[in-house]
Amino acid sequence: MTAPHDFTTEIDGRAFRTALGRFATGVAVVSCVTETGHALASTVSSFNSVSLDPPLVLFSLANAAASMPAWQRASHYGVTLLHADQADLSNTFARPSPDKWKGVRPLEGPVTGVPMVPNALAWFECEAYRQVEGGDHTIFVGRVVSMRTRMHADDSPLLFFKGRYRGLAREADPVVADDGLWLHGW
Numbered sequence: 001m002t003a004p005h006d007f008t009t010e011i012d013g014r015a016f017r018t019a020l021g022r023f024a025t026g027v028a029v030v031s032c033v034t035e036t037g038h039a040l041a042s043t044v045s046s047f048n049s050v051s052l053d054p055p056l057v058l059f060s061l062a063n064a065a066a067s068m069p070a071w072q073r074a075s076h077y078g079v080t081l082l083h084a085d086q087a088d089l090s091n092t093f094a095r096p097s098p099d100k101w102k103g104v105r106p107l108e109g110p111v112t113g114v115p116m117v118p119n120a121l122a123w124f125e126c127e128a129y130r131q132v133e134g135g136d137h138t139i140f141v142g143r144v145v146s147m148r149t150r151m152h153a154d155d156s157p158l159l160f161f162k163g164r165y166r167g168l169a170r171e172a173d174p175v176v177a178d179d180g181l182w183l184h185g186w
Contacts, residue, residue, distance in 0.1 A: 024161040027082045029093045029117050030059050030140075031106075032074035039101050039115045040067050040074075043094035045160045046137075047079060055144040057124055060137040066096070068138065072131060077142045078114040079124040080107075084156040084167045089117055111145045121155055123148045 008015075028047040032040050042061060050056035057079060061071055082090055093100050106115030109125030116123045126142025133139075159166040 021162050024159055024166070027086075027090050027158040027160050027165070028059065029080045029082065029089070029120075030061075031078040031080070031115050031117075032071060032076060033114060034070040035073060038070075039106070040070060041093045041100050041115070041117075042067075043090045047081070050141060054129075056129060056141055057126065057144060058139055058141045060134060060139045063136055063138055071140070072138065075128050076109070076112040076114045076145075077126045077128065077140065078109055078116040079126065079142070080117040080120045081122040082117065082158040083119065083121050083150075084158050086117070086120065086158055087165045090158060090165070093117075109146055119150075121150050121157055 025045040026047065028044050029041050030044055030047070031042075034040060042065070044059045044061070046058075046060040048058050050058050059077075059079065061068065065071070089104070092104075101115065105118060107118045107123065108115060109123070111125055112127070114125055116125070124142070124144050125146040126144050128140070129143040130141040131138055132141070156168050159168070
């Protein structure tokens with residue numbers, strides 16, 4: 001079947017990944033503590049808000065991850081939204097390693113003690129709410145039980161676009177969203 005206007009119905013894995021990379025995202029580190037007390041963490045760009053009432057967020061992890069069984073049994077998660085100057089930490093938590101927290105003094109969630117990356121933009125401490133099968137990934141939905149937001153003049157997110165880290169351009173006069181704009185229903 002030929003699709004009009006250069007669309008394709010042949011969904012090649014590499015081309016699909018390239019097309020998805022055209023969607024700019026922030027970068028987050030998700031974390032949990034295993035039943036034996038080992039702290040796990042992984043860098044994700046799949047973080048998203050789900051609901052305000054109840055307060056829900058989501059992220060997904062590849063089912064092929066060696067630590068997937070531990071993630072699936074975790075009762076709590078931490079989500080840290082990285083600052084623009086934390087690309088090195090993003091790389092650290094993205095690579096396989098038995099001790100990704102080596103050299104990092106984590107911020108502990110006040111409710112569950114789940115570890116989170118310090119000096120970031122925002123932190124969400126979550127209790128496990130639901131897991132959803134999503135092809136070769138599992139989608140984890142967490143109910144936020146505590147949060148913290150950094151409020152510094154130099155706050156700028158670490159962004160990911162077309163397979164590279166990016167930053168916000170400094171604009172002399174940033175465009176403010178219209179109060180009546182409801183992006184994603186917010």
